[in-house]
Amino acid sequence: MKLIVGLGNPGEEYKLTRHNIGFLVLEKFAKANNIKFKFSKRFNALIGEGAIGREKTLLAMPQTYMNLSGHSVRPVLNWLKIKTDDMFVVMDDIALPFGSIRIKPKGSSGGHKGLNSIIESISTQEFPRMRLGILGRKNVKDLSRYVLGRFTKSEQKNLPEILDIASQACECWTREGVNPAMNKFNK
Numbered sequence: 001m002k003l004i005v006g007l008g009n010p011g012e013e014y015k016l017t018r019h020n021i022g023f024l025v026l027e028k029f030a031k032a033n034n035i036k037f038k039f040s041k042r043f044n045a046l047i048g049e050g051a052i053g054r055e056k057t058l059l060a061m062p063q064t065y066m067n068l069s070g071h072s073v074r075p076v077l078n079w080l081k082i083k084t085d086d087m088f089v090v091m092d093d094i095a096l097p098f099g100s101i102r103i104k105p106k107g108s109s110g111g112h113k114g115l116n117s118i119i120e121s122i123s124t125q126e127f128p129r130m131r132l133g134i135l136g137r138k139n140v141k142d143l144s145r146y147v148l149g150r151f152t153k154s155e156q157k158n159l160p161e162i163l164d165i166a167s168q169a170c171e172c173w174t175r176e177g178v179n180p181a182m183n184k185f186n187k
Contacts, residue, residue: 001082002057002174004029005073007091007114009148010063016156018134019147021166022090022114023061024159025132029167030059037061043079045072052174066114070121077122084127088173090166091115094140094147096133098155099162101169103130103182128178130185132166 006026014020026048030037035050037059048059058080062072077087091114096102106126109116119125136155140146151159165185173181 001080001086002052002055003060003076003080003082003087004057004170004174005060005062005069005076005087005089005118007066007069007089008061009065014148016150017148018151019066019092021092021132021134021163024163025090025130025166025170026059026061028163029170032167033057033171035059039063043072043076045076047076052171055174057174066117068117069114070117070119073118074121084122084124085178087127088170088178089115089118089127089129090170091129091131092134092147093131094135094143096131096135098133098136099158100133100187101130101166101185102133103169103173103178103186104128105178105182128173128181130166130169130173130181132162 006022008020008023030048033050035048037046037048040047044063046061060076062069064072105128108125109119169181169185172184
């Protein structure tokens with residue numbers, strides 16, 4: 001069993017914001033694999049389940065708001081009774097150029113509050129993750145406002161291809177593991 005967690009904020013006002021790229025990737029991945037989401041009150045998350053190759057896979061989009069993502073992720077992990085190596089977290093990264101992908105087997109939160117919430121909730125940073133670059137310009141004065149802002153028209157034009165590649169990276173991780181995913185998708 002594998003778990004893929006996409007990070008973002010619930011609600012229409014956040015739907016196409018940079019901070020929600022984790023949700024957008026999971027939605028793309030779910031559509032490509034004919035997986036439907038349902039709200040789970042138990043986990044306070046949108047949950048979808050399907051088979052990727054021979055691997056049973058659960059998708060989760062916490063509905064707790066970004067800074068409390070761990071409050072949703074920990075109960076899912078406990079319920080599935082899987083190791084953290086079998087969880088893949090997908091999120092935005094303000095330190096990476098727009099559209100770039102960085103997959104790592106483990107690491108610190110790097111200041112990402114959603115990732116930090118997960119690390120605090122499960123008491124480890126030993127789990128694979130994919131960071132998607134959202135930095136589209138050089139000088140960002142208000143980080144919070146920038147990450148909660150909508151994609152520019154130029155970014156929106158490139159977004160489908162980025163989401164497609166990130167979705168493929170999720171599939172590669174599910175089928176082959178973190179090292180092959182890193183080798184194929186880190187640029």
